[in-house]
Amino acid sequence: MNFLFSNNDWLAILPEVFFVISINLILVYSVIYCTSPLFDFPLLINNVSWLSIQILFIVFLLNMNNYYCDIVVLNNFLIVDSFGNLIKSVILLSTICILLMSLRYNKFELINNFEFPILVMLTILGTLLLISSYDLIAMYLAIELQSFCSYILSAFKRNSEFSAEAGLKYFILGAFSSGFLLFGCSLIYGFTGATNYEQISLLLIGSNYSNLNNNGIVIGTIFILISFLFKISAAPFHLWSPDIYEGSPTTITAFFAIVPKIGLLTFFLRLFFDSLYTLFISWQDLLLIASIGSMIIGSFGAIWQIKLKRLLAFSAIGHVGYMLIGLCCCSVESVYGLIFYSIIYIFMSISSFSLLLIVRRNDNLKKLKYIEDLIVIAKTNPFIGFCFAITFFSIAGVPPLAGFFSKMFLFSSAISQSAYTLSVVGILTSVISCFYYLRIIQISYFEQNEEWISLKKPSKEISILISIITLILIVFFLHPSLLSILIHYSIVNLCL
Known part of the structure; x- marks a missing residue:
């Protein structure tokens, strides 16, 4: 194999190269500066956070203005295309929002x-x-890099028993999931002799399903699919999610709920739609079970929750079930609906977690933990209460907010592919989920509090962020074509 890379290869992945260099420079700066007695061992988290936000923004600009597109680089290891650039841009902007949310927290x-x-x-x-x-x-190397850092982040509050428990559970179950992934990859390589997506796809075209080699590839594919379903917390591999969400710091919970899932969904689309599409029948049934199970468990599991973070955890499981509808149908319309839903879901998640992070009592700085704590929001800060109501109305799918359109596109794509069971279950569970979303709004506006409690004034950054997202959720129906055209353009090459 020739490992001599051209200059075009490095220019195509310039955002990632710049990102790696910047992370190493910040790490060296932080280690040297914070351990220096000359500067009295300063606390650098605020400085490093702002530097990280600036770096992420520069990477976002480099990604948006990447001249090279639709090429495979580094000996067919990486691909740079419009679909990946769109998802990368969404992830980078989401991470910037999460770091802004974390400053005051x-x-x-x-x-x-x-x-x-x-x-x-x-x-x-x-x-x-x-x-x-x-x-x-x-x-596999990219997933492990993402997973190892996630294990540490989930246990970041070392003085908290809940955080330590969350980190330990996440590490053990994540290692188990990675074992499935590695075993599945080794089976596919053993029966095909290839690891490149395109080469595997060419080997499977026109092959006989009864062939022994294909049976081995199918087993490997199922192992990879099980690992994928675990990592996105889809049923029946969802049991770790509520505990990890509750035990991790709230900013980390927001990060887990928003960023890794869309990256994993993109990986799934690229591997299963580009390389393993020939074996679609073999893994469709498992996806159907996971989608229906996630929607049912997410909807009914959230009804009995009294803690906000566990409620959002079950809500996230339900949303994963809706996203899997787009994978089950396996059409251009369903992929479009999946990407559209994922982007709108990110907006709604950022808004909901921002509201949870900024709301604190003015006397003891106690944060919101239980649903009953929401009684004080609408009465003491009408702006936050209004944003809270709009966000949860949108998550519930109430028209004409953005959340309604995201579900409508997924359900219509399922109906066009005659997936009526998925559509019926999705609509029914969506109606059931309205119960606990509307209960939150009812508690915020109509429940009477026994004592008057003042809330801490939110920071300027978070106020601007919540205002922009709330405005997007409200007026999205006036001009949805901009996002629609962008998504259509990005998935054309993926689905051809």
Whole structure:
């Protein structure tokens, strides 16, 4: 194999190269500066967070203005195309929002370790490489980079027993999932002799399904699919999700709920639609079971929750079930609906977690933990209460908010492919989920509090962020074509 790379290869992945260099420079700066007695051992988390935000924004600009598109680089290890660039841009902007959300939270929670934003950036680096991966080896290394940093982040509050428990559970179950992934990749390589997506696809075209080699490839594909379903917390591999969400710091919970899932969904689209599409029948049934199970468990599981983070965890499981509808139908319309839903879901998740992070009591800085704590929001801060109501109305799918259109596109794509069972279950569970979303709004506006409680004034950055997202959710129906055209343009080459 020739490992001599051309200059075009490095220019095509310039955003990732710049990202790697920047992370290493920030790490060296932080280690040297914070351990220096000359500067009295300063706390650098605020400085490093702002530096990380600037770096992520520069990477976003480099990605948006990448001259090279629709090419395979580094000996067919990575692919650079318009679809990947769109998802990367969404992930980078989401991470910037999460770091902005974490600035004040870290101050209140006394999280002073500069490693926090660096670990977040390393996780994003793994996600970006995962999106561009065009080889099983590159895919596995990218997922492991993302996973290792996620294990550390989930246990970042070392003084908290809940955080330590979350990190330990996530590490053990994540290692188990990675074993499935590696075993599946080794089976596919053993029966095909190839690890590149395109080469595997060419070997499977026109092959006989009764062939022994194909049976081995199908088993390997199912192992990879099981690992994928675990990592996106889809049923029946969802049991770890509520505990991890509750035990991790709230900013990390928001990060887990928003960023890694869309990267994994992109990996799935690239591997299963580009390389293993010939074996679609063999893995469609498992996806159908996971989609229906996730929608049912997510909807009914959230009804009995009294803690906000566990409620959002079950809500995320339900949303994963809706996203899997787009994978089950396996058409251009369903892929479009999946990407559209994922982007709108990111907007709604950022808004909901931002509201949870900024709302604190003014007397003891106590954060929101239970659903009953929402009684004080609408009465003490009408702006936050209004944004909270709009966000949860949109998550419930109430028209004409953006969340309604995202579900409509998925359900219509399922109906066009005669997947009536998925459509009926999706609509029914969506109606059921309205119960606990509307209960949150009812508690915020109509429940009477026994004592008057004042809330801490939100920071300027978070206020602007929530205002922009709320405005997008409200007026999205006036001009949805911009996002629609962008998604259509990006998935054309993927689905051809």
